[in-house]
Amino acid sequence: MTTAPVVHSLREQIREHIVEGIVSGRWKPGERIVERRIATELEVSQTPVREALRELESLRLIESAPNKGVRVRNLTAADLEESYPVRAGLEAIAAELAAERLAEDCSALEPHVAALYEADRNADGTSQVRHTVAFHRELVRAAGNSVLLHTWEGLGIEVFTALSIRWLGTVQQSYAEEHEELVAAFRRRDPRIADLVKAHVLGCAPHTDDEPA
Numbered sequence: 001m002t003t004a005p006v007v008h009s010l011r012e013q014i015r016e017h018i019v020e021g022i023v024s025g026r027w028k029p030g031e032r033i034v035e036r037r038i039a040t041e042l043e044v045s046q047t048p049v050r051e052a053l054r055e056l057e058s059l060r061l062i063e064s065a066p067n068k069g070v071r072v073r074n075l076t077a078a079d080l081e082e083s084y085p086v087r088a089g090l091e092a093i094a095a096e097l098a099a100e101r102l103a104e105d106c107s108a109l110e111p112h113v114a115a116l117y118e119a120d121r122n123a124d125g126t127s128q129v130r131h132t133v134a135f136h137r138e139l140v141r142a143a144g145n146s147v148l149l150h151t152w153e154g155l156g157i158e159v160f161t162a163l164s165i166r167w168l169g170t171v172q173q174s175y176a177e178e179h180e181e182l183v184a185a186f187r188r189r190d191p192r193i194a195d196l197v198k199a200h201v202l203g204c205a206p207h208t209d210d211e212p213a
Contacts, residue, residue, distance in 0.1 A: 014042060015052040022061060022072055023162045029074040033062060059156040061163075080164050081205065083155050088201035090152050091140060095186075095197040098142035102186040108138040109183050116176035125165065128174040132204075133158040135179055139197070175204055 018038065021027050035053060039046045053070055056062045060079065064070045073079075102109070112135035119127035140152045178200050185193050 010044060011048045011051045011055070014038070014044065014048055015055055017042065018052060018056060019061070019159055023159065023166065025166065027072045029072050029167065031072050032068075033070045033072065035070065059154065059159070061156065061159060075160070075163050075167050077164075080160055083157070083160065084202060084205040087152070087155055087157065088198045090148060090155075091136060091201050092194040092198040094140040094143040094145070094148055094152070095194045097145060097148070098139060099186065099189065099193050101142050101144070102139070103189045106183050106186055108142065109135055109179075109186075112138070113176060113179050113183060116174040116179060120174050120176055129158060129161050129165070132174055132179075133161070136201075139182075173204070175200070178204075 018027075018033065027033055033053070035046055035049050039049045042049075053062060053064075057064060057070075061073060062070050063073050112131040115127060115131040116135070119125075119131060136157070137152075140149050143149070182193075182197060182200060185196050190196065
């Protein structure tokens, strides 16, 4: 049985194109993103481009001002730090809701733990970010609450983490062992699972090179 391919809307494809451009450094902090130019480049109308930009503004990746157009926001350490208590709270709720389901089946989490160990061995920072975020996304998804998942996704964790490494010099770690320990805690039905997840998220907040590890 083959898995059906994931179909992304035009707006989502444009959004990912812009995000990729910001993360790769095509558009730097403070630089203007021209809606018409993107539409021409991608051979689409300006409407889906405008919708994609609106979504990215809600993620605080870009900002708009009258007569000044849309520009890439200057990401600060505070932007990243402020998201972690919120994320920790959301994931603690998710852990409680998902506890029974993950006690029975952790197969959605386990591949990412293995991938994190592999990323550590290869010193692959990109894979560390990707699989750390994927692990936590699967944890939240297991809660079976679409509002919770949508709110969590709205934090833009993967993008902000990648940008913090590029722009702020934050040090990314995978914490592979801690993720493995969380899987074990779900399996044994640890009654402290919500607190364990919350402490883990807060403890994984990135730090900049000039801060103590």
